Amino acid sequence: MSRPYVIDQMISAKSIAARIEALAREIHAAFDGTDKLVVVGLLRGSFVFIADLVRELDLPVEVDFIEASSYGDGMVSSREVRILKDLRGTIEGRDVLIVEDIIDTGHTLSQVTDYLRSRHPARLKTIALLDKPARREVDFKADWIGFEIPDAFVVGYGIDFAQRNRNLPFIGQVRFTDKPVNAA
Ligand code: PRP
Ligand code: MN
Ligand code: MG
Secondary structure, three states, X not given: OOOOEEEEEEEOHHHHHHHHHHHHHHHHHHOOXXXXXXXXXXXXXXXXXXXXXXXOOOOOEEEXXXXXXXXXXXXHXXXXXXXXXXXXXXXXXXXXXXXXXXXXXXXXXHHHHHHHHOOOOOEEEXXXXXXXXXXXXXXXXXXXXEEEOOOOOEEEOOXXXXXXXXXXXXXXXXXXXXXXOOOO
């Protein structure tokens, strides 16, 4: 049995939608004239963000997914990311946008970016909905960020706590409580 917790709203669904509209305009400007933009979602956390983002993009888009898992060997600083599911399509010579839900230590997105860059895409850019710069272990900066957040335990809008709460329509902050509650 896990410790009871409640979820306080941190970023509303409305704020997320407004931010995505603005980000889509910037992405459109950056990739204007592309013959095809391959939008790559990192499973699983990005599935909600990528769904909303691509529907705001008025560009020729192909959607693909990659799944990576990070694991430690006991030393946090030497974290390695393993590819569990690779892209279906080829990206050589194509324009690529990697979509992530959150950057924490930075290991996942920086290693996946290096991995995909080795396939020689024409242009490769990265976007993350949330960024927690306070937790960074590697020097990585995404091209676009939705919101910079403090070092809080967040869930919702694709982000899980032990695989729960991904389906919340907003970003919430987990608050542990000793009182019994009906956690979602
Ligand atoms: C989470 C999150 C990012 C990554 C960020 O994924 O979705 O992908 O961790 O952490 P980092 O910057 O420290 O690497 P997780 O490994 O929990 O898998 P999930 O997306 O399937 O939930
Ligand atoms: Mn993830
Ligand atoms: Mg997770």
